[in-house]
Amino acid sequence: MSQASVRAAFQGERGAYSEAAAVAFFGESVEVKPCPDFDTVFEAVTSGQVNHGVLPVENSLAGSIHRNYDLLLRFDLSIVGEVQIPIAHQLIALPGVTLSDVKKVYSHPQALAQCEHSISRILPQAKRITTYDTAGSVKMIKEQHITDGAGLASARSADIYGMNILQPDMQDNPENYTRFVVVGREPVEPPGEAKTSIVFSMENIPGALFKSLAVFALRDIDPTKIESRPLQGKRLQYFLYIDFIGSPHQAHCRNALHNLQEMTSYFKLLGVYPRNV
Amino acid sequence: MSQASVRAAFQGERGAYSEAAAVAFFGESVEVKPCPDFDTVFEAVTSGQVNHGVLPVENSLAGSIHRNYDLLLRFDLSIVGEVQIPIAHQLIALPGVTLSDVKKVYSHPQALAQCEHSISRILPQAKRITTYDTAGSVKMIKEQHITDGAGLASARSADIYGMNILQPDMQDNPENYTRFVVVGREPVEPPGEAKTSIVFSMENIPGALFKSLAVFALRDIDPTKIESRPLQGKRLQYFLYIDFIGSPHQAHCRNALHNLQEMTSYFKLLGVYPRNV
Numbered sequence: 001m002s003q004a005s006v007r008a009a010f011q012g013e014r015g016a017y018s019e020a021a022a023v024a025f026f027g028e029s030v031e032v033k034p035c036p037d038f039d040t041v042f043e044a045v046t047s048g049q050v051n052h053g054v055l056p057v058e059n060s061l062a063g064s065i066h067r068n069y070d071l072l073l074r075f076d077l078s079i080v081g082e083v084q085i086p087i088a089h090q091l092i093a094l095p096g097v098t099l100s101d102v103k104k105v106y107s108h109p110q111a112l113a114q115c116e117h118s119i120s121r122i123l124p125q126a127k128r129i130t131t132y133d134t135a136g137s138v139k140m141i142k143e144q145h146i147t148d149g150a151g152l153a154s155a156r157s158a159d160i161y162g163m164n165i166l167q168p169d170m171q172d173n174p175e176n177y178t179r180f181v182v183v184g185r186e187p188v189e190p191p192g193e194a195k196t197s198i199v200f201s202m203e204n205i206p207g208a209l210f211k212s213l214a215v216f217a218l219r220d221i222d223p224t225k226i227e228s229r230p231l232q233g234k235r236l237q238y239f240l241y242i243d244f245i246g247s248p249h250q251a252h253c254r255n256a257l258h259n260l261q262e263m264t265s266y267f268k269l270l271g272v273y274p275r276n277v
Numbered sequence: 278m279s280q281a282s283v284r285a286a287f288q289g290e291r292g293a294y295s296e297a298a299a300v301a302f303f304g305e306s307v308e309v310k311p312c313p314d315f316d317t318v319f320e321a322v323t324s325g326q327v328n329h330g331v332l333p334v335e336n337s338l339a340g341s342i343h344r345n346y347d348l349l350l351r352f353d354l355s356i357v358g359e360v361q362i363p364i365a366h367q368l369i370a371l372p373g374v375t376l377s378d379v380k381k382v383y384s385h386p387q388a389l390a391q392c393e394h395s396i397s398r399i400l401p402q403a404k405r406i407t408t409y410d411t412a413g414s415v416k417m418i419k420e421q422h423i424t425d426g427a428g429l430a431s432a433r434s435a436d437i438y439g440m441n442i443l444q445p446d447m448q449d450n451p452e453n454y455t456r457f458v459v460v461g462r463e464p465v466e467p468p469g470e471a472k473t474s475i476v477f478s479m480e481n482i483p484g485a486l487f488k489s490l491a492v493f494a495l496r497d498i499d500p501t502k503i504e505s506r507p508l509q510g511k512r513l514q515y516f517l518y519i520d521f522i523g524s525p526h527q528a529h530c531r532n533a534l535h536n537l538q539e540m541t542s543y544f545k546l547l548g549v550y551p552r553n554v
Binding site: 037058059060061062063064065066067070108109113116130131132207209210211213214216217220221222223224225226227228229230240 | 314335336337338339340341342343344347385386390393405407408409484486487488490491493494497498499500501502503504505506507517
């Protein structure tokens with residue numbers, strides 16, 4: 001999906017995986033705004049500083065990023081799109097640095113953990129040094145002109161900082177994907193196949209959770225995500241996050257959502273958007 | 278639940294939240310074995326080096342820890358218990374160090390992020406420095422005798438390293454809990470109220486996911502967790518993680534699991550254990 005002169009905010013340094021997701025969604029012409037945290041991304045969209053925010057919501061290894069679901073409840077923005085990208089950690093160093101020069105590997109602890117076996121195989125003597133951010137490790141190596149170290153980050157961050165990929169695809173598990181949602185101030189009405197994201201909670205009645213799901217099963221609506229999240233301090237009370245294929249513009253989905261709201265104590269439509277994952 | 282001379286493995290340094298969970302479950306007499314990663318915990322239990330492993334499976338802010346679910350599938354261990362503890366980050370320094378001495382705050386990036394507002398309020402000038410581990414930051418301050426810094430970690434880590442809590446409960450969101458499972462080599466048969474954890478997948482037939490849940494709804498079985506996890510590269514195919522109240526020793530639960538297995542292409546009983554959360 002390519003669009004001209006769109007401004008999109010994301011969390012992280014230039015070259016972060018979230019930036020790669022923004023480019024995968026909007027195309028190379030997107031103007032990106034790096035933000036220090038997720039709250040700032042939501043604020044930048046709400047205030048109109050940018051058109052859109054691009055936010056990770058689930059990783060295939062690390063699970064859902066509940067923080068962003070919390071912010072989706074707190075801010076009044078709509079999900080208007082989704083994009084999934086592979087998380088492929090590249091071993092990145094200054095031009096001229098070779099594998100045998102590398103004594104230290106810098107990255108975010110999660111990236112170091114995800115590349116543990118590759119590092120042990122390729123650089124058995126290397127020391128692991130944690131940094132705040134994957135792309136930030138590459139930026140630091142560049143700025144401090146570190147010639148005996150390499151970072152683990154996206155291919156994009158090598159490009160941005162003019163650095164060299166010493167070894168591609170260091171992640172031990174190739175099945176490493178992150179799904180991002182794109183948020184905006186106004187809801188969209190997708191022309192083609194749509195996906196709808198909702199969140200709801202229910203009173204504590206026996207079987208409430210399974211019964212709420214029956215409203216979809218009865219109408220052969222296909223979910224792409226179901227996740228319960230306990231309401232702390234309340235036994236058997238949950239937020240349910242559901243993504244399903246279809247849109248409230250279709251009668252069977254609209255009816256399912258009406259039926260659901262007969263049972264829910266809280267309901268929020270997070271967005272309706274073109275299906276892309 | 279107190280037991281004498283139990284050996285339990287956990288991931289992290291001494292004083293980690295996982296150690297606090299082991300003590301909450303087994304009592305102070307538990308002999309703990311810190312491990313560098315989750316795989317090593319599973320291996321230590323499998324080989325008989327320890328009786329049990331204590332593993333985080335979900336955090337109220339950060340979501341499910343899929344890595345441990347992967348290892349539950351790979352290793353042949355049973356969940357034999359569960360315990361939930363609050364994640365309360367304490368600001369910890371060397372004895373004699375006061376708040377006004379603190380120019381640097383050390384911790385795991387996730388802990389620093391979870392205390393961002395408290396740090397800004399209490400120590401507006403402090404620099405954040407990331408470390409690999411929460412308890413590890415306290416250990417480092419102790420070992421390197423850092424007198425102008427403080428770590429963010431569990432109260433237990435202050436005790437273990439003989440350090441001082443400068444400011445308790447730095448986490449911005451008080452609703453920060455982690456649920457741990459206790460694994461062992463042999464399944465248990467809980468005497469009282471039980472919880473059962475299962476994982477399954479299904480062929481890609483329309484509505485399969487919701488239909489599989491109907492086997493529980495039909496029998497008024499209450500789930501405490503439902504989570505879908507996409508099988509990468511396969512549209513509309515999932516692993517489903519379900520925890521429910523009851524045990525296969527009860528006819529209605531046994532029947533539900535039989536009914537479920539008429540539809541599943543993969544099914545694993547992860548464990549039956551006394552309900553504690």
